[in-house]
Amino acid sequence: MLDTFFQALVQGTLLGGYYAIIAVGLSLMVGVVRFINLAHGDLAVLGALLTLALIQGAGLPVLAAIMVMLPLMAALGWFMHQTLFERAMRGGFLLPILVTIGLGAALQNGMFGIWGSNTRSLGADIGTLSWAGWSLPGGIIVGQLPVIIFVTAVLVIGALHLVLKKTRLGRAIRATAADPEAAEMCGVDARRAHRAAAAIAVALAALAGVFLAMRGQVTPYSGPAQLIFAFEAVVIGGIGSIWGTLIGGIILGVSQALGGLISNQASLLTGHLVFVAALIWRLGRSWAADHGGWRASVRAALAARGLRRNARRTGDLP
Amino acid sequence: MSHTHVLAAVSRLDKVLIGLGAALAGLLLALPLFGSPLIVDKLTLLMIYIILAVSWNLLAGFAGLVSVGQQAFIGLAGYFVLRLAEAGMAPFPALIAGAVVVLLVAWPLSWFVLRLKAAEFAVAMWVLAEAIRSVIMFDPLVQGETGRSLVTLNAIDADLRRTAIYLMAVASAILVLAVSYRLLRGRLGGESQAIRDDEEAAGSVGVSTMRVKRTIFLISALGCAIAGTLWLASAITYQPRAAFGINWSVFMLFMVLVGGLGSFLGPVLGALLLFALQEAFGDFGAWYLTGIGCVAMLFALYAPRGIIGLITDRLGREPLSMRKELDVRSERRGR
Numbered sequence: 029m030l031d032t033f034f035q036a037l038v039q040g041t042l043l044g045g046y047y048a049i050i051a052v053g054l055s056l057m058v059g060v061v062r063f064i065n066l067a068h069g070d071l072a073v074l075g076a077l078l079t080l081a082l083i084q085g086a087g088l089p090v091l092a093a094i095m096v097m098l099p100l101m102a103a104l105g106w107f108m109h110q111t112l113f114e115r116a117m118r119g120g121f122l123l124p125i126l127v128t129i130g131l132g133a134a135l136q137n138g139m140f141g142i143w144g145s146n147t148r149s150l151g152a153d154i155g156t157l158s159w160a161g162w163s164l165p166g167g168i169i170v171g172q173l174p175v176i177i178f179v180t181a182v183l184v185i186g187a188l189h190l191v192l193k194k195t196r197l198g199r200a201i202r203a204t205a206a207d208p209e210a211a212e213m214c215g216v217d218a219r220r221a222h223r224a225a226a227a228i229a230v231a232l233a234a235l236a237g238v239f240l241a242m243r244g245q246v247t248p249y250s251g252p253a254q255l256i257f258a259f260e261a262v263v264i265g266g267i268g269s270i271w272g273t274l275i276g277g278i279i280l281g282v283s284q285a286l287g288g289l290i291s292n293q294a295s296l297l298t299g300h301l302v303f304v305a306a307l308i309w310r311l312g313r314s315w316a317a318d319h320g321g322w323r324a325s326v327r328a329a330l331a332a333r334g335l336r337r338n339a340r341r342t343g344d345l346p
Numbered sequence: 347m348s349h350t351h352v353l354a355a356v357s358r359l360d361k362v363l364i365g366l367g368a369a370l371a372g373l374l375l376a377l378p379l380f381g382s383p384l385i386v387d388k389l390t391l392l393m394i395y396i397i398l399a400v401s402w403n404l405l406a407g408f409a410g411l412v413s414v415g416q417q418a419f420i421g422l423a424g425y426f427v428l429r430l431a432e433a434g435m436a437p438f439p440a441l442i443a444g445a446v447v448v449l450l451v452a453w454p455l456s457w458f459v460l461r462l463k464a465a466e467f468a469v470a471m472w473v474l475a476e477a478i479r480s481v482i483m484f485d486p487l488v489q490g491e492t493g494r495s496l497v498t499l500n501a502i503d504a505d506l507r508r509t510a511i512y513l514m515a516v517a518s519a520i521l522v523l524a525v526s527y528r529l530l531r532g533r534l535g536g537e538s539q540a541i542r543d544d545e546e547a548a549g550s551v552g553v554s555t556m557r558v559k560r561t562i563f564l565i566s567a568l569g570c571a572i573a574g575t576l577w578l579a580s581a582i583t584y585q586p587r588a589a590f591g592i593n594w595s596v597f598m599l600f601m602v603l604v605g606g607l608g609s610f611l612g613p614v615l616g617a618l619l620l621f622a623l624q625e626a627f628g629d630f631g632a633w634y635l636t637g638i639g640c641v642a643m644l645f646a647l648y649a650p651r652g653i654i655g656l657i658t659d660r661l662g663r664e665p666l667s668m669r670k671e672l673d674v675r676s677e678r679r680g681r
Contacts, residue, residue: 064465066414115647121464125412126599126646133596133639140632248632252592256476259469293483300477307470311461 032289035168040285042170044261044278045178046243050236050254051261051273052185053229059268060205061222063113063124067132068233069255073248074135075101075234076150076241077143083153090153094238098231105230109223132251139248147245154242177239184232185274192270201225260303263310360666363611367523374516378509386512390580392621393515394573395601397522399613401569402598404526407608408535408668409562410542412464414595415471418478419567421589423448423574425482428494428584432487437499438510441579445571451478452567456560472592479590493585500582511579518572525565527610530668538562539668542608593635600642606654610666615653 050072057063065071075097082093108131116127151158154173161171192198200221203211208218240246240254257280265276280299287298319325356364378386398416406412427444431437455474462470488494499507529535537558540548549555578584601620606612620638627634645652658664 058465064469066469112643112647119646119650122406122410122412123646123650125414125465125468126603127643129414129596129599130639130641130643130646133593134636134643135639137632137635137639141636253476256473260473263466293480297477297480297484300473300480303473304477307462307466308458311458 031167036285036289038168038170040282041278042174042178044281045181046239047257047261047277047280048181048274049184050233051258051277053232054258055262055273056225057229060201060225063117066128067135068258070132070135070251071230072233072237072254073246073251076237076246077139079238080148101234102227102231105227106223109226136248136251147247149245150241173242185270189270197224263303264306363666371520378512383508386508390512390515393519394576395617395621396519396614397569397573398598399601399617400522400526401566403602403613404562405566408538409559412468413471414468415475416570417590417594418475419448419570420574420594422451423571424578424584424589427575427578431496431498441575445575448571449568452564456563460559475590479586482586488586493583495583515576522569535668536670600638603642603645604652606652609654609664610668612652612654
């Protein structure tokens with residue numbers, strides 16, 4: 029019993045690595061560009077299908093295919109930001125949601141039109157990696173692939189952290205996030221910084237898509253579910269925080285793995301429930317912060333209720 | 347100066363449009379007498395589209411609440427109908443009761459989701475739709491991915507069933523349009539549009555923002571629920587994946603955006619257009635849906651006011667506008 033529990037804990041943590049990779053791009057876009065891309069999951073699937081096409085169509089080795097695909101997807105991100113997202117952002121908060129959900133529908137069905145509805149996997153192309161594992165003391169077995177994905181997640185997030193903190197581009201991106209106009213006045217090209225962030229975000233989504241196809245299968249319609257997982261990880265970890273997405277991803281992964289001990293359906297549900305709980309907790313916290321802390325706000329709410337009741341009894345107030 | 351006289355009277359064009367609408371409604375109600383079964387079936391679908399578009403537009407166009415999770419109510423309504431029918435309720439009462447029961451879910455939900463910020467609200471609704479779907483999948487009645495038929499409804503004679511569902515759909519569409527017209531022309535319309543344009547400013551002049559948003563949210567949820575039960579009634583089989591599909595949101599978005607976000611007539615035009623496109627290109631399957639997505643995107647970027655916006659530019663005024671127009675002459679007379 030305890031064995032399966034620890035096993036689920038380890039698997040869930042490793043699964044969190046995948047969620048972190050897909051979530052960190054979304055988090056970057058939300059936190060820095062203030063843009064929610066609802067087609068993020070579909071772009072991940074596009075990355076996976078493109079990689080598959082390069083391997084099976086053009087005969088490239090797996091690693092080479094990924095190396096070709098990532099710059100392509102980054103360029104696509106840059107291009108989409110330039111042509112679609114910038115214009116959408118000028119129209120207020122509503123338009124980006126509408127534009128990207130339209131984009132998502134177009135991508136899903138376009139991919140279906142090109143590649144058909146078959147489930148596809150990279151599992152066969154990576155040989156033993158798809159099933160090989162290491163045994164740990166205590167009878168716990170970890171797959172090599174999940175470990176590689178988790179390590180990649182940590183490396184990617186660390187690299188992104190360094191880029192944002194240490195490089196000229198990172199400074200430009202952070203300055204633009206804090207105050208686009210002030211950044212422009214200091215000679216930062218805010219539009220270029222946004223496009224660069226979009227390019228990074230799309231490339232990371234595509235990388236996540238490749239890992240998804242290695243772990244299991246993808247179909248042209250897998251995107252929305254991945255977007256939901258990414259969004260959940262971002263919210264659980266704290267919106268706009270890069271390392272938070274790793275924590276959020278791990279929490280999501282662990283809660284799904286623990287739910288998975290009950291049944292397949294329960295696994296998705298526990299993930300959603302943890303997300304809703306995180307959202308309610310954050311709402312409650314900001315409500316309390318507005319009222320001078322938890323204790324003071326609860327006391328004030330109770331006092332207000334008492335006052336209202338008194339007033340109703342004595343008929344002072346309607 | 348009395349406030350009652352400041353608002354402009356209903357214009358002549360609007361009166362003509364309302365009269366035409368009433369005549370069209372009468373015609374639609376009489377259609378089963380002479381229309382072929384195929385036409386009746388198609389028009390039922392069109393009515394469902396209209397109900398969906400109007401409901402989504404209430405939320406997005408008038409209260410500024412963009413949700414990509416309204417399929418939660420479509421799916422839930424179907425599920426409740428199935429449950430009620432299973433409990434022994436006759437199929438047609440179950441169709442109505444199922445939609446109303448959705449409000450019992452939407453009401454507590456509204457308390458929490460309406461406190462979220464714009465974009466968070468949109469995606470949180472989507473996640474909630476998924477969460478509700480995974481809860482429903484636990485019920486053995488639904489039979490997982492295979493879905494379940496509304497057996498008692500299927501037992502009714504096909505012609506009678508078709509006509510009854512069609513009349514319910516037309517009546518629901520008229521009801522949804524009439525109720526939203528009444529509400530939007532009244533105080534709620536002004537309040538909700540004030541919230542859409544600037545929530546803080548609306549609150550500061552005494553609009554109870556939470557109450558208005560909740561009212562609109564609940565009406566919109568009920569509208570989607572009605573559409574959900576009608577869809578189940580015409581499709582007979584309930585499949586959770588289709589009922590909770592994101593495609594519903596894409597369709598609603600397309601109809602409202604292309605027709606005209608925040609206008610009264612826009613969603614109806616959008617529904618007509620989607621219906622026509624589906625008839626013409628529906629056979630292309632995925633490529634048709636790709637086109638729908640692209641057109642929605644182009645309208646959002648280049649013509650965010652939709653077809654109604656183009657008509658408004660040509661006429662100089664919006665037909666059946668829900669904006670509060672002031673009549674300058676009567677104001678002068680009032681002084």
